[in-house]
Amino acid sequence: MGLFSSLLGNAGYMDPEEIQEEYGKLFAETEEVEIGFKLIRDTFIFTNKRLILVDKQGVTGRKMEYLSIPFKSVTRFSVESSGHFDLEAELKIWIGSDLVPIEKKFNKKVDIYDVQKVLATYICK
Numbered sequence: 001m002g003l004f005s006s007l008l009g010n011a012g013y014m015d016p017e018e019i020q021e022e023y024g025k026l027f028a029e030t031e032e033v034e035i036g037f038k039l040i041r042d043t044f045i046f047t048n049k050r051l052i053l054v055d056k057q058g059v060t061g062r063k064m065e066y067l068s069i070p071f072k073s074v075t076r077f078s079v080e081s082s083g084h085f086d087l088e089a090e091l092k093i094w095i096g097s098d099l100v101p102i103e104k105k106f107n108k109k110v111d112i113y114d115v116q117k118v119l120a121t122y123i124c125k
Helices: 003-007 016-026 112-123
Strands: 010-013 033-038 043-047 050-057 063-070 074-080 088-095 102-107
Touching (some): 016 033, 074 112
Parallel strands (some): 010 102
Antiparallel strands (some): 010 033
Protein backbone atom coordinates (compact mmCIF):
# COMPACT_ATOMS: atom_id res chain seq x y z
CA MET A 1 0.00 0.00 0.00
CA GLY A 2 1.44 3.36 -0.99
CA LEU A 3 2.04 6.12 1.53
CA PHE A 4 -0.04 8.62 -0.46
CA SER A 5 -2.99 6.22 -0.53
CA SER A 6 -2.60 5.58 3.21
CA LEU A 7 -2.57 9.27 3.99
CA LEU A 8 -5.84 9.64 2.11
CA GLY A 9 -7.36 6.96 4.36
CA ASN A 10 -7.49 4.21 1.75
CA ALA A 11 -7.04 0.67 3.00
CA GLY A 12 -4.91 -1.97 1.33
CA TYR A 13 -4.72 -5.75 1.66
CA MET A 14 -3.21 -7.31 4.75
CA ASP A 15 -1.53 -10.73 4.76
CA PRO A 16 -3.77 -13.33 6.51
CA GLU A 17 -0.73 -14.75 8.36
CA GLU A 18 0.06 -11.28 9.70
CA ILE A 19 -3.57 -10.90 10.80
CA GLN A 20 -3.48 -14.26 12.58
CA GLU A 21 -0.18 -13.42 14.29
CA GLU A 22 -1.22 -9.94 15.42
CA TYR A 23 -4.91 -10.50 16.21
CA GLY A 24 -5.24 -14.26 16.71
CA LYS A 25 -6.25 -13.80 20.36
CA LEU A 26 -9.49 -12.15 19.17
CA PHE A 27 -10.76 -15.16 17.22
CA ALA A 28 -13.06 -17.92 18.42
CA GLU A 29 -11.93 -21.54 17.94
CA THR A 30 -13.90 -22.06 14.73
CA GLU A 31 -13.33 -18.55 13.40
CA GLU A 32 -11.23 -18.12 10.26
CA VAL A 33 -9.89 -14.98 8.59
CA GLU A 34 -11.45 -14.40 5.18
CA ILE A 35 -9.77 -11.11 4.26
CA GLY A 36 -8.24 -8.12 6.04
CA PHE A 37 -7.20 -4.55 5.36
CA LYS A 38 -4.92 -2.03 7.01
CA LEU A 39 -4.92 1.74 7.14
CA ILE A 40 -2.05 3.67 8.65
CA ARG A 41 -2.93 2.58 12.21
CA ASP A 42 -6.31 0.89 11.92
CA THR A 43 -7.24 -2.56 10.67
CA PHE A 44 -10.46 -4.21 9.66
CA ILE A 45 -10.85 -7.95 9.43
CA PHE A 46 -13.55 -10.07 7.84
CA THR A 47 -13.84 -13.54 9.36
CA ASN A 48 -16.33 -16.29 8.65
CA LYS A 49 -18.43 -14.99 11.57
CA ARG A 50 -18.04 -11.22 11.87
CA LEU A 51 -16.34 -7.99 10.94
CA ILE A 52 -13.73 -6.73 13.42
CA LEU A 53 -12.71 -3.06 13.32
CA VAL A 54 -9.45 -2.36 15.14
CA ASP A 55 -8.94 1.27 16.13
CA LYS A 56 -5.50 2.14 17.52
CA GLN A 57 -5.84 5.17 19.77
CA GLY A 58 -3.55 7.67 21.41
CA VAL A 59 -0.11 8.89 20.46
CA THR A 60 1.60 5.53 20.99
CA GLY A 61 -1.19 3.38 19.57
CA ARG A 62 -1.04 1.10 22.61
CA LYS A 63 -4.68 1.70 23.49
CA MET A 64 -6.90 -0.30 21.15
CA GLU A 65 -10.62 -0.55 20.57
CA TYR A 66 -11.98 -3.71 18.96
CA LEU A 67 -15.46 -3.32 17.49
CA SER A 68 -17.02 -6.68 16.66
CA ILE A 69 -19.95 -6.69 14.27
CA PRO A 70 -21.64 -10.07 13.79
CA PHE A 71 -22.75 -10.52 10.19
CA LYS A 72 -26.32 -11.14 11.38
CA SER A 73 -26.39 -7.48 12.57
CA VAL A 74 -25.63 -6.10 9.12
CA THR A 75 -28.90 -5.04 7.51
CA ARG A 76 -27.47 -3.91 4.17
CA PHE A 77 -24.25 -2.93 2.46
CA SER A 78 -23.06 -1.27 -0.71
CA VAL A 79 -19.80 -1.26 -2.64
CA GLU A 80 -18.63 1.35 -5.11
CA SER A 81 -15.82 0.46 -7.47
CA SER A 82 -13.06 2.90 -8.34
CA GLY A 83 -13.18 4.65 -11.69
CA HIS A 84 -10.48 5.96 -13.99
CA PHE A 85 -9.94 9.13 -11.98
CA ASP A 86 -11.07 7.89 -8.56
CA LEU A 87 -8.34 6.93 -6.13
CA GLU A 88 -10.48 4.54 -4.15
CA ALA A 89 -13.31 2.06 -3.97
CA GLU A 90 -15.79 2.40 -1.14
CA LEU A 91 -17.71 0.11 1.20
CA LYS A 92 -20.74 1.14 3.27
CA ILE A 93 -22.26 -1.13 5.91
CA TRP A 94 -25.48 -0.43 7.84
CA ILE A 95 -25.87 -2.02 11.26
CA GLY A 96 -29.35 -2.70 12.66
CA SER A 97 -31.61 0.31 12.30
CA ASP A 98 -28.75 2.84 12.16
CA LEU A 99 -29.30 5.41 9.44
CA VAL A 100 -25.60 6.30 9.21
CA PRO A 101 -23.40 3.59 7.68
CA ILE A 102 -19.86 2.59 8.59
CA GLU A 103 -17.77 3.71 5.61
CA LYS A 104 -14.37 2.42 4.52
CA LYS A 105 -12.29 3.37 1.49
CA PHE A 106 -9.90 1.06 -0.34
CA ASN A 107 -6.98 1.81 -2.63
CA LYS A 108 -7.04 0.70 -6.28
CA LYS A 109 -5.04 -2.45 -5.51
CA VAL A 110 -8.01 -3.86 -3.59
CA ASP A 111 -10.62 -5.70 -5.62
CA ILE A 112 -13.79 -4.40 -3.99
CA TYR A 113 -15.61 -7.42 -5.38
CA ASP A 114 -13.57 -9.63 -3.01
CA VAL A 115 -15.02 -7.64 -0.11
CA GLN A 116 -18.51 -7.81 -1.61
CA LYS A 117 -18.20 -11.59 -2.02
CA VAL A 118 -17.33 -12.12 1.66
CA LEU A 119 -20.24 -9.96 2.77
CA ALA A 120 -22.68 -11.60 0.38
CA THR A 121 -21.55 -15.07 1.47
CA TYR A 122 -22.18 -14.48 5.17
CA ILE A 123 -24.96 -11.87 5.22
CA CYS A 124 -27.22 -13.31 2.51
CA LYS A 125 -27.49 -16.78 4.05
